[in-house]
């Protein structure tokens with residue numbers, strides 16, 4: 479077949495012609511397949527093209543893959559081994575770590591306070607079931623939290639956030655207070671704690687969306703990184719535009735940029 | 747371990763059994779390596795990028811969604827990493843294919859007729875844009891379905907049907923032009 483000969487045959491249906499490769503790959507809908515087959519009965523140009531595509535595809539199938547360097551697997555295993563031995567902790571883990579220590583201290587304090595409060599109305603509580611007991615604790619925490627969060631001292635507000643985390647079935651009010659704290663509290667530590675507490679409630683879609691929205695407002699790199707990590711783990715797709723913005727914005731902190739770019743590569 | 751699906755293994759990795767990722771590396775690294783090579787990444791960088799893909803899978807194992815197609819995820823990451831690689835190296839779309847692809851044929855294929863054909867194919871591949879090589883690679887060399895390719899490249903199946911044909915058309919033009927000479 480010479481080039482000249484090919485040029486004399488021309489297909490006049492570009493739309494159908496564009497489907498030929500997909501036809502060979504069996505990727506067309508039944509309707510499209512019928513259309514293409516009907517067209518092939520009358521179009522020698524397409525028939526010829528189909529044959530060429532088939533040839534080239536066969537050629538590709540016969541082309542062997544190139545072997546990667548022999549020690550590639552060894553290198554990967556070595557990297558895996560290094561990674562599984564805990565060494566330096568990343569920023570977020572350090573943050574989590576110190577926060578967990580604070581949290582533990584507060585829980586101990588809280589446990590004491592809660593038992594004291596619960597023991598007082600002894601006759602009534604002894605009769606009530608465990609469920610309602612838990613309910614009471616939960617309610618008490620909500621009240622304490624609402625009161626503490628208004629405090630001027632960051633450590634009190636930290637406690638408030640910790641109360642919230644302990645509430646088993648948080649009311650929308652609690653999540654709202656936490657979101658408010660995450661977005662507006664002047665102390666980075668309190669905001670971090672709020673983010674941490676909200677993670678517990680992330681089964682709710684509204685909370686995830688709110689976390690993604692919050693990322694847009696945060697200016698502290700540490701918080702941005704923590705939120706990105708959290709949202710990636712939650713597969714929160716709505717965060718993608720913000721991440722893209724971060725990766726393009728020159729003002730973004732280098733580490734945040736890196737985090738955002740990596741996150742974009744793994745969010746399907 | 748062959749009876750375990752990629753997805754089962756990845757789920758184990760996610761649950762902390764990270765050593766098992768070596769199995770997935772073993773299964774897929776050759777294809778991944780060729781994906782980079784055939785799109786225009788040099789030999790040593792292809793290995794580097796391949797390691798990066800698996801490092802990233804390890805690092806983000808928690809974000810793996812249960813039952814999600816592992817290869818689809820792997821190629822999505824691979825594609826993003828490769829794009830970044832081209833960007834930072836400031837090379838334009840028309841990358842030359844690595845010499846290894848052509849040299850390899852001379853060393854490995856005994857049949858000179860076969861050798862000639864593969865050479866023509868690679869030369870044709872070299873003459874089409876990197877995005878087209880990527881599509882052809884995913885579809886033909888990796889055997890991915892159009893639905894998966896659409897997801898990996900962030901477009902619709904309808905668009906892939908047409909794009910794939912355009913890519914093959916360009917390849918075909920170069921391929922048969924050479925064969926005729």
Ligand SMILES: [Zn+2]
Pocket residue numbers: 488489490491495517521523524525
């Ligand atoms: Zn036609």
